[in-house]
Amino acid sequence: MTPEASSAHAAGEAPADVIVVGAGIAGAVAARRLHDAGARVLVLDKARGVGGRMATRRLGEATLDHGAQFFTAPGELLTAMVDDWQRAGVVVPWFEGRLLPTGGRAADGHPRWRGRDGMTSVAKHLLDPVAVRTSARVTALRVIEANGIQAWSVETEDGLAARARQVVLTPPVPQTLAVLQAGGVVLHAADADVLGEAAYHPCLALLAVLDGPSGLPAPGILRPAGEPIEVVTDNQLKGISRVPALTVHAGPHASAELWDAPDDVVVSTLLGALPRLIAEPRPEAVQVQRWRYARPVAVVPEPFRVLRDLPPAVLAGDIFDGPLVGGAARSGWVAAGVLLGD
Numbered sequence: 001m002t003p004e005a006s007s008a009h010a011a012g013e014a015p016a017d018v019i020v021v022g023a024g025i026a027g028a029v030a031a032r033r034l035h036d037a038g039a040r041v042l043v044l045d046k047a048r049g050v051g052g053r054m055a056t057r058r059l060g061e062a063t064l065d066h067g068a069q070f071f072t073a074p075g076e077l078l079t080a081m082v083d084d085w086q087r088a089g090v091v092v093p094w095f096e097g098r099l100l101p102t103g104g105r106a107a108d109g110h111p112r113w114r115g116r117d118g119m120t121s122v123a124k125h126l127l128d129p130v131a132v133r134t135s136a137r138v139t140a141l142r143v144i145e146a147n148g149i150q151a152w153s154v155e156t157e158d159g160l161a162a163r164a165r166q167v168v169l170t171p172p173v174p175q176t177l178a179v180l181q182a183g184g185v186v187l188h189a190a191d192a193d194v195l196g197e198a199a200y201h202p203c204l205a206l207l208a209v210l211d212g213p214s215g216l217p218a219p220g221i222l223r224p225a226g227e228p229i230e231v232v233t234d235n236q237l238k239g240i241s242r243v244p245a246l247t248v249h250a251g252p253h254a255s256a257e258l259w260d261a262p263d264d265v266v267v268s269t270l271l272g273a274l275p276r277l278i279a280e281p282r283p284e285a286v287q288v289q290r291w292r293y294a295r296p297v298a299v300v301p302e303p304f305r306v307l308r309d310l311p312p313a314v315l316a317g318d319i320f321d322g323p324l325v326g327g328a329a330r331s332g333w334v335a336a337g338v339l340l341g342d
């Protein structure tokens, strides 16, 4: 069952033991681990598809990754996960080594992985057997009591009020705090202190379908020195797009500066700052994506957080022991382990 198809199933509201908010990599890893252990899991995500910041979008004939471009898998746990994903055919190695501003790479022995059909491939694979409801923005989390047992009521914009004894909360922390507050949940001071500090850099992403090859050298990704551009990728050379299409990410300072600028200003600033490519293709179609919570400013030095004095609620995601895809996946895995008594 695809995650999209399974949303219809979830709408029938089979009772869940655990509700996972967020179908990014942390939520997908957590949900799959809980599902495989026999728990009845319901995943809710406000987006139309799964993957969160591992996002892939179609634009005309082009397919573009517009959030994370690749990931590494340091350590035993991540290596084992990626081995599984590679066996399932959902990830492939893209290149090796750290990107240098000159266009070269510094060998470091770590393959950079990409999703086979784009970065969303991983979450789609993980959530395949799990009940998922997309386009389901959680608006409030409330503590309820039935027969003397406390549990969670999770309310969505489209009128769902699902109940579960346990929740895993994986949105960026300010979004999680907002839904807890909307449900009148009062956090223990120790949790409020740590979580109240959570902050993320924004990132502006420009997607541009080109009328010819970009001219970027293989493997199709460049990290220029300095801002405004942090990284530029040719999705065709990357192997996910039938036609040449660039993803251009602005750095954190440029993203903050240009955040409120109209799209045409963002487009002209970023296209004007493209590193000198071999060819000079013209964009046929462009789109701007604003990631308000792109990367944690600082990482919380713990792999998850269990909320005190409340029914079981574990926060996970890239701000916990992160900050990248690998950190988020690890956080989701250990957060699920907490609920399984691991």
Ligand SMILES: Cc1cc2nc3c(=O)[nH]c(=O)nc-3n(C[C@H](O)[C@H](O)[C@H](O)COP(=O)(O)OP(=O)(O)OC[C@H]3O[C@@H](n4cnc5c(N)ncnc54)[C@H](O)[C@@H]3O)c2cc1C
Pocket (backbone or CB within 6 Å): 021, 022, 023, 024, 025, 026, 027, 044, 045, 046, 047, 050, 051, 052, 053, 054, 066, 067, 068, 069, 070, 071, 072, 136, 137, 138, 139, 170, 171, 172, 175, 179, 203, 205, 249, 291, 293, 294, 295, 316, 317, 318, 319, 322, 323, 324, 325, 326, 328
């Ligand atoms: C532009 C960009 C480039 C990046 N490049 C890289 C890279 O090259 N390599 C790398 O390793 N990492 C990269 N990262 C970081 C990486 O994408 C993240 O660390 C990782 O994907 C975070 O996963 P997560 O599950 O913690 O959070 P997310 O992927 O953000 O998942 C959280 C989910 O919660 C959902 N959600 C939020 N609020 C609600 C709500 N109220 N109700 C329901 N659902 C909700 C969201 O829709 C989302 O799907 C990049 C990030 C960005 C934005």
